[in-house]
Structures are given as C-alpha cells and as structure tokens.
Amino acid sequence: MKTIGVLTSGGDSPGMNAAVRAVVRKAIYHDLNVYGIYQGYSGLMTGNFKKLELGSVGDIIHRGGTILYTARSEDFKTAEGQRQGIEQLKKHGIEGLVVIGGDGSFKGAQKLSEQGIPCIGLPGTIDNDIAGTDYTVGFNTALHTVIDAIDKIRDTATSHERTFIIEVMGRHAGDIALWAGLAGGAETIIIPEIEFKLSDVVGRIKSGQQRGKKHTIIVLAEGVSNGMDFAKLIKEETNLDTRVTVLGHIQRGGNPTAFDRVLASRLGGRAVELLIEGKAGRAVGMEQNKIVDYSFDEVFSLPHKFDESMYKLSQELSI
Numbered sequence: 504m505k506t507i508g509v510l511t512s513g514g515d516s517p518g519m520n521a522a523v524r525a526v527v528r529k530a531i532y533h534d535l536n537v538y539g540i541y542q543g544y545s546g547l548m549t550g551n552f553k554k555l556e557l558g559s560v561g562d563i564i565h566r567g568g569t570i571l572y573t574a575r576s577e578d579f580k581t582a583e584g585q586r587q588g589i590e591q592l593k594k595h596g597i598e599g600l601v602v603i604g605g606d607g608s609f610k611g612a613q614k615l616s617e618q619g620i621p622c623i624g625l626p627g628t629i630d631n632d633i634a635g636t637d638y639t640v641g642f643n644t645a646l647h648t649v650i651d652a653i654d655k656i657r658d659t660a661t662s663h664e665r666t667f668i669i670e671v672m673g674r675h676a677g678d679i680a681l682w683a684g685l686a687g688g689a690e691t692i693i694i695p696e697i698e699f700k701l702s703d704v705v706g707r708i709k710s711g712q713q714r715g716k717k718h719t720i721i722v723l724a725e726g727v728s729n730g731m732d733f734a735k736l737i738k739e740e741t742n743l744d745t746r747v748t749v750l751g752h753i754q755r756g757g758n759p760t761a762f763d764r765v766l767a768s769r770l771g772g773r774a775v776e777l778l779i780e781g782k783a784g785r786a787v788g789m790e791q792n793k794i795v796d797y798s799f800d801e802v803f804s805l806p807h808k809f810d811e812s813m814y815k816l817s818q819e820l821s822i
C-alpha cells in the first residue's frame with residue numbers, strides 16, 4: 504500500500520481533527536501518501552481531494568469540528584454513488600481509506616470494502632452508540648459540555664425553585680443523558696433504553712419537594728421525547744413552574760478533552776496499521792483501555808452496550 508485517504512462523515516464530533524492528524528502523521532511516518540477527502544462521501548463522489556503533508560495537520564489537535572468538513576450523503580447510499588466514489592479513488596491511486604464517523608458512515612465503508620477498497624472505520628460521534636468500543640471520539644467532550652450546562656442551570660433552578668427539563672442529544676441512545684445525568688446529579692434521567700413511568704417521575708419530584716429540595720433537574724434523551732412535550736406532561740401532572748432547555752448543537756462543538764484527543768490519536772494510529780497489515784472492512788475501538796478491532800458485520804450485529812447498573816445507581820443516588 505502506497506497511498507491512503509481519510510474522510511470524516513456524518514455529524515461532527517470533537518476529536519475528529521485529532522483523529523485526522525493521527526492518521527496523516529502515522530501514514531507519513533510509514534512512508535505512505537495521504538489524501539484528505541473533503542465533505543465526507545459527497546466529496547468522495549466528486550473528487551474533492553487534497554494531498555496532505557505533515558504541516559497540513561499542524562495546530563489542529565485541540566480544535567473542535569473537522570478540517571475535512573463533513574456531510575450526510577444520501578447519494579452515496581446508491582450503487583451509482585459508490586461507483587463514482589470508487590472511480591475517484593482509483594483516479595488518485597488511493598488503495599485504502601480511513602472513515603471517521605458513526606454507524607451510517609461505517610455502512611458506506613463496508614460497501615466500499617466489499618467492492619475492493621479496503622476501509623477501516625474509526626468511531627467518531629458524540630452519541631457513544633457504536634458497538635465494539637467502550638467510547639466513541641467526542642462523547643467525553645460532549646459530556647463535559649452538558650455537565651457545564653447542568654451546573655449552570657442548577658444555580659438558576661435553585662434560585663427560582665423550578666423544575667428543569669434538559670434535553671440532550673444521542674439520537675436513539677441514552678449514553679449522553681445517563682452519564683451527564685449521573686455526573687450532574689440529576690433527580691431523574693429519561694433514556695430510550697429504559698421505559699419511564701410518568702407516575703414514577705412525578706413521585707420522585709414530589710418526594711424531593713417534601714424533603715425540602717429547591718429544584719428538580721430532569722435530563723431527557725432526545726430519543727425519548729422532545730423537551731417541550733415532556734414538560735407539558737410534567738406540568739399537567741404537577742402544576743410546577745417548569746422550564747425547558749434544549750442543548751442542541753452546542754454539544755457537538757468545543758475543544759476536545761484530553762481523553763478524546765488521546766483516544767482519537769490511538770485509534771487513528773491503529774487504523775493506519777491495519778491498512779498496512781492488509782486488513783479491510785473493520786472498525787477500530789477501545790475496550791478496557793486496549794485498542795481492538797472488529798469486522799463491520801460484528802459491529803452492526805453486536806448489541807449496543809448499555810450499563811443498566813449505572814442507570815440503577817443514578818436512581819439510587821438521586822432519591
């Protein structure tokens with residue numbers, strides 16, 4: 504293998520730049536040429552490529568977003584879109600690809616691998632919803648952002664003795680809500696993995712009030728409901744002064760934490776090694792602090808890991 508490419512795809516996440524840097528520098532260290540493919544699979548189809556040098560990835564390890572830009576491409580899901588992408592890769596002599604993104608991005612990488620372009624997936628998403636890794640790149644930074652917001656909301660919630668619903672991202676997964684809820688001392692955490700009973704939520708609010716709590720913080724995963732609808736339910740049942748904060752895309756930005764930078768660097772380095780070893784159709788990850796890799800088939804068929812004991816603990820600690 505002489506030349507590889509790297510792209511970022513799907514929703515951006517803090518630490519993607521650190522991953523791009525690791526891929527580029529590791530490849531150059533091993534005397535490979537590296538092309539940056541801009542705008543994800545959209546740029547792959549149109550040939551939006553640029554050869555990257557050591558300096559191209561200087562001064563980016565600490566930056567959020569992705570210098571390669573990103574996109575969600577519907578066209579690349581079609582056979583014709585993939586044919587165009589493969590044609591561009593061949594034209595540039597690119598023999599292997601590192602795809603940084605979430606599970607949708609991995610599906611595209613699997614298609615390319617099946618059609619003779621070796622691809623390695625690197626999990627980059629704030630959602631932490633990919634099997635085969637304990638953490639995805641960006642999750643840790645997003646958590647810090649959410650916790651910072653919860654801490655601030657707690658101040659005003661206490662002053663006004665209010666109930667706050669804080670809606671967080673995560674798509675169909677509840678990891679952001681669960682971890683941030685536990686770290687932020689939320690009274691209630693509502694996630695897609697555990698069915699909630701309105702009577703329980705209301706009961707927790709009321710018992711908290713009875714023993715003198717000045718506020719209630721409810722962290723709600725977007726995969727369950729939107730914040731306004733949920734607040735309406737609570738208001739109808741309790742008649743409490745209730746407010747909603749939707750954190751939205753603020754969760755996707757910001758400088759990556761040290762954890763995300765290190766994770767991205769380790770995964771990026773390993774992804775290049777796998778390509779050099781002639782591996783294809785696999786995703787890198789980290790389990791119990793060891794760098795691992797699984798076939799895309801395994802990643803898609805393994806269940807999304809959910810730590811029910813952590814949820815139980817969060818309930819026990821917020822009585």
Ligand code: F6P
Nearest residue numbers: 514605628629630672673674755
């Ligand atoms: O997958 C990352 C994510 O931020 C999800 O948490 C969220 O549901 C979605 O992307 C939002 O996507 P968009 O930026 O396209 O609105």
